[in-house]
Amino acid sequence: MLIETLLFICLKNMPNPMPQSPQSLRTMYLQDPSTWTKPWVDKGIIWEEIGALPDTAPYPDSNPYSESKFKLGEKLFNDPLLSKSGQIACASCHDKELGFGDGRKVSYGHDRQLGERNAPSVAMSAFGVEKFWDGRAQTLEEQALMPIVDPKEMAYDPKKAAQRIAQIPAYKQAFKEAFGTETITPTLMAQAIATYERGLMPRNKQFDRFLKGSTKAMNDQEIQGLHLFRTKGRCMNCHNGVAFSDQSYHNLGLSFYGRKFEDLGRYNISKDPQDVGRFKTPSLRGVGQSKPYMHNGLFPHLRGVINSYNAGMFRPKPTNEQETDPLFPTTDPLLRPLNLTEEEIRALEAFLNTL
Amino acid sequence: MLIETLLFICLKNMPNPMPQSPQSLRTMYLQDPSTWTKPWVDKGIIWEEIGALPDTAPYPDSNPYSESKFKLGEKLFNDPLLSKSGQIACASCHDKELGFGDGRKVSYGHDRQLGERNAPSVAMSAFGVEKFWDGRAQTLEEQALMPIVDPKEMAYDPKKAAQRIAQIPAYKQAFKEAFGTETITPTLMAQAIATYERGLMPRNKQFDRFLKGSTKAMNDQEIQGLHLFRTKGRCMNCHNGVAFSDQSYHNLGLSFYGRKFEDLGRYNISKDPQDVGRFKTPSLRGVGQSKPYMHNGLFPHLRGVINSYNAGMFRPKPTNEQETDPLFPTTDPLLRPLNLTEEEIRALEAFLNTL
Known part of the structure; x- marks a missing residue:
């Protein structure tokens, strides 16, 4: 009974294992998003499913389109x-x-x-x-x-x-x-x-066409990447919704706190010590065409960005003098090593280029 | 006897077939360039072997380096x-x-x-x-x-x-x-x-390091691409020497003669009708970092350039009125369909990115 209970708890909390065949992934992702494998997001994360962009951009009532x-x-x-x-x-x-x-x-x-x-x-x-x-x-x-x-x-x-x-x-x-x-x-x-x-909203991108039923718009590698994006890559913790952004601010350990090129990011505006080194989650739409990456353009290629996420991003250690500094920034605990294989990294990159 | 003679002529004029194994290609290209397979260049083409850049750039006596x-x-x-x-x-x-x-x-x-x-x-x-x-x-x-x-x-x-x-x-x-x-x-x-x-001469690029004995500086695909560059890709007809340029002018069928965006290229300077639509052969050093490509930036990616060469580039046909126009430009006869496979195109692209 104890073993059964433990097994039940384990299975219940274990993320869905990745379906094995490219065909089964393809079949799943061509169905309605409500039927997709649940994404791997941490407890408490408010997320929306990724999906196709609307045909027309949303315009506010205060400044409608003409x-x-x-x-x-x-x-x-x-x-x-x-x-x-x-x-x-x-x-x-x-x-x-x-x-x-x-x-x-x-x-x-x-x-x-x-x-x-x-x-x-x-x-x-x-x-x-x-x-x-x-x-x-x-x-x-x-x-x-x-x-x-x-x-x-x-x-x-x-x-x-x-x-x-x-x-x-x-x-x-x-x-x-x-x-x-x-x-x-x-x-x-x-x-x-x-x-x-x-009105500059990207249109007719591969991912959107695939979701709308063009089965050839994405190849097997790209679909594998999509699945990794939603699962093992943990990307949807921050990059979710049709815009692939939670519209929030996160610390990736890139604030160069106390060093040359220091940038306190969101803290400059909010003055909240928790915001030191936090920057807005950018949309990933068109990401393949908008290098270099990060608020400081640190990475010239997408591959470097993915490699860094795979390593769990950066966790600067405070110096002795910084130990008691209430502003010393903390890298977002959402970030952790991902253990993606070389093949998985390539698949993730291929998927990002479909956006 | 006739058959023997024909066979002899055929074999003599047939370009060297591509060595089969990646290992044999690697072994060959790690040896002195004088031992490499002869490149596939057309009769009359003056070419120099490709090779590593010198450690310091050449400076003219009229303006020496300091x-x-x-x-x-x-x-x-x-x-x-x-x-x-x-x-x-x-x-x-x-x-x-x-x-x-x-x-x-x-x-x-x-x-x-x-x-x-x-x-x-x-x-x-x-x-x-x-x-x-x-x-x-x-x-x-x-x-x-x-x-x-x-x-x-x-x-x-x-x-x-x-x-x-x-x-x-x-x-x-x-x-x-x-x-x-x-x-x-x-x-x-x-x-x-x-x-x-x-002094901006590129340094420490993969290709140069490989030639200097760093066997790991190029992977099998890149070496295959190097071999294709010198053989089936016919690239060395124009892109030869350590700078990967014959320093000459060629017509790729991109002059838009008689149309919007017409550019007569070298003809504007030489006034030689043969130069209509000819442009300088650019060096391929650092080509992976210098998109877009061609004199008019027509191609946003290297892949598109290679695909177009593979198709034999462009051969605009004269309209009825242009039939007798002595300035109507002729695409360089060096260009012809290459029959490169998808895998070979990828290998060629991978090689270009080592420069």
């Missing part, structure tokens, strides 16, 4: 006149050809000053609320003006930018079409830019 | 003061983090104007003579000043740039150390920049 607003936003997003020098556009660091990032560890801005963080892709702007690696903007509209003001980025004044583009008749006309007024204000500029960014 | 000149060149290469706006440096389009290119199909320049060609990597500047995709600069020193002048690139005047940096005491000091004079001239600026660029 085609004219989207087109105006695209024009503004690509216009270097929004910068003091007249040389730097939003698109300079969020380049369509570079996964809406800039391919660099950290970006260059006004007078070629180096920033401190990797330019995040704006391709999934429609999802989640808080923006920037530290979530310091509450909305996309608020975010859109902040790089214009930043002395290291576009180093300008949105009011002056508005005055500057108000000299251009085509802009007056475009604002009239989008907002019914020729009076160009920073608020309207931000609304147009945010409207454009929300 | 450390102070190299350091000054690095400073100038990264200085946006050389541009009219004070925002664009040489490094803007030749970014160390992006394989000394910019990761884009074509580059943005002054006032965010779009250029017409892909920014080539400058990492192999020390090799070959003529510069730019069309070879319009005779030396690297001549080349260095041309983007400063180009109204679509830095849009400035090298004399004004020299005057501007002459206001900075640290530059005066650096020129004195490098050239023995505080008088800053465009000629000296170009010499310093060229000195820096020549």
Whole structure:
């Protein structure tokens, strides 16, 4: 009886073993997500199943979509006149050809000053609320003006930018079409830019097509990777939902606390000691096109990122002087060695490239 | 007798069949290049064996290396003061983090104007003579000043740039150390920049380490790719020597003759009708880090480049009106379908990534 009870408890708490054949995995993942193997997430983790993106991006009631607003936003997003020098556009660091990032560890801005963080892709702007690696903007509209003001980025004044583009008749006309007024204000500029960014949602990616029934959209290795993502890889603890992000903040041991390149992340905004070194969970949509990775662009390739997660990520030890420092950051306990084999790492990478 | 003769001719002209085992290929390629299987190159092709890069880059007598000149060149290469706006440096389009290119199909320049060609990597500047995709600069020193002048690139005047940096005491000091004079001239600026660029020669790459005896530096697939590069892939017809370039010009059928994005390439410089649509053979050193590919950045991935070569590249047909056009470009007859298998394509790609 004791043995039976123990066995029952063990079996109940043991994660589902991985189905053996590629065919059985394929069959399972072509069925409704409600029938999939339960993902391996830790107790207390609030998660949503991963799935196909909706056909149209979600837009807030406060700034609904219109085609004219989207087109105006695209024009503004690509216009270097929004910068003091007249040389730097939003698109300079969020380049369509570079996964809406800039391919660099950290970006260059006004007078070629180096920033401190990797330019995040704006391709999934429609999802989640808080923006920037530290979530310091509450909305996309608020975010859109902040790089214009930043002395290291576009180093300008949105009011002056508005005055500057108000000299251009085509802009007056475009604002009239989008907002019914020729009076160009920073608020309207931000609304147009945010409207454009929300529309950049990736489409027709392999993963989505597979979920919608295109059985050939993913090969066996990619499906194995999908299964590892949801199970042994433990990825869904943080990267869940259709955007593959919990929209929360985690510490991966990369804050360089007390060292060169120190970045306290979310703590700078919240002032909560628990937030030291925490950064926003980025969406994994389009991740294969948006290297390098992490808030500081530390990893040039996806393989390196996966290898580091496989090793359990970084756990900096406090020095003697840091032992009693209440701000010394703790790496998220969700991270632990994964024991993925070389083949499993490759499968996981292959899956990520389908997003 | 006839059969014997035919057989003799056939066998004599048949390229060496590929050795079967990975081990035999490994053994062969670890020996001196003079013992390697003869590469598959067409009659009349002047080629040099591929091989390890020298430890130091070749420098011309007219502008020999010195450390102070190299350091000054690095400073100038990264200085946006050389541009009219004070925002664009040489490094803007030749970014160390992006394989000394910019990761884009074509580059943005002054006032965010779009250029017409892909920014080539400058990492192999020390090799070959003529510069730019069309070879319009005779030396690297001549080349260095041309983007400063180009109204679509830095849009400035090298004399004004020299005057501007002459206001900075640290530059005066650096020129004195490098050239023995505080008088800053465009000629000296170009010499310093060229000195820096020549020193960017890639080092310690897998292929070179393998040739020098590190047997583990290349795996079996990469060695298979090396063999395919030299044989069935026919790559050495154009990409030969330690720089993996014949320093010549070829037509790959990508000139878009008579269409949008037409680019006549080498013809613009030579005015020789045979040069219509010909572009310089780029070095393949560091090719894995310098996407996208071709003079117009047409291919975002190496795989696509190899697939296109495998299909024999492009052979645009003249329209009725173009039938008698003496300028209608002809795709290089060196290009022909290769019949590489999927596995061979992967091996070739793996090899290219060792360079």
